[in-house]
Amino acid sequence: MNPMLNRLRLLTPGPTPMPEEVRLAMARDMIHHRKPAFKEIMARVQKGLRVLFGTQQPVLSLSCSGSGAMAAAVSNLFSPGERVIVAEAGKFGERWVEIAEHRGLQVTRMSFEWGTAVDPARVAEELAAGKAKGGYAGLFVQVSETSTGVLHPLRELAKLTRGTDTLLLADGISAVGVSPCPLDEWGMDCLVTGSQKGLMLPPGLAFAALSEKAWRKAENVTPGCYYFDLKEERAACDKQQTRFTSAVGLMVGLDVALEMLLTPGLAALYRKQWALTRMARAGIAAMGLPLYAAEHYTWGLTALAMPKGVDSSKVLAAAAKEHNVIMAGGQGHMKNYMVRVGHMGYVDFGDLAAGLFALASALQAQGVRMAAPDYLEQALAAYTKGLTEEPPLP
């Protein structure tokens, strides 16, 4: 910690900073999870979650991190032996593969280069080729691949599975509340997220919503795990409950967080995320550093590759020590070659300006010259412009 600075700035793609309103709400004493006061909170939270997920279906709350909801979805929607495609281009795509294999599914893995998006045309070919083998029961993908900062074309992929027996499972852990991914409108079959990314909460809660088609499939599947039984959770949710003891403190925080996110409206929320993304990309491009996701980029984080010979762990350590800015490195084989700047959840342009300054200073300390000394002005100009634009439909 640098004693000249007032606070730590958490610019990681989860966990993300928490508003004071949420922190104070969570500091209150415990209430009982089967009593009316808690059911009122559950009813409000349910309404807000449905807006955020873009669905008329119940959004189930599970006491686990985001991966728990991914595993719950797979274990409730597929029986061992079924064939699925995992279309992936990063660390979290690999997680779908691991979860599917753990459930005993026959996985066709379609890998795309890190930093690029899944190609719907190739997925369409594989779905068609699979018909000879009895068809694919599932297609698993990330909405936003957090390890590379890429946004996959979910709308296009959903067109391939809609009206077929293939269920489209979307990991929206770094997308829900960050960029539009409406379950019903796009025709996905399952959308999951976690509490510690776009939702401005501590880790510990995960959420899952299923389409009607997915619920029909779930009727014929015996869940692989006693605790994560989505049909039982849905029955509890209908009564403003969770099946087992609710994560009461997190739910109280969620109630406040959803109000903060939804009061200005979804359009305002996405526009802010879009403007921050424009800001990060403009600043990093002006520094002369390569943006990792060239085309289909996520709105909640920006990934950049390190110049030759620069170790990102040193850059991150310097940014933390000198400027109290905490950013993330790469994952997997990119561990020491990448920096990921998080700007989802409770992050504003001031935090991001501090982040870009810390990044530039730390790089300069490693001998990297900034291509444009006015990188911060360029970043702020892009932010201002981003706020006035209509964000593109992802």
Ligand SMILES: *Cc1c(COP(=O)(O)O)cnc(C)c1O
């Ligand atoms: C963070 C993240 C996960 C993992 O979530 P946990 O809460 O750590 O289990 C999975 N997928 C994506 C896309 C993520 O961003």
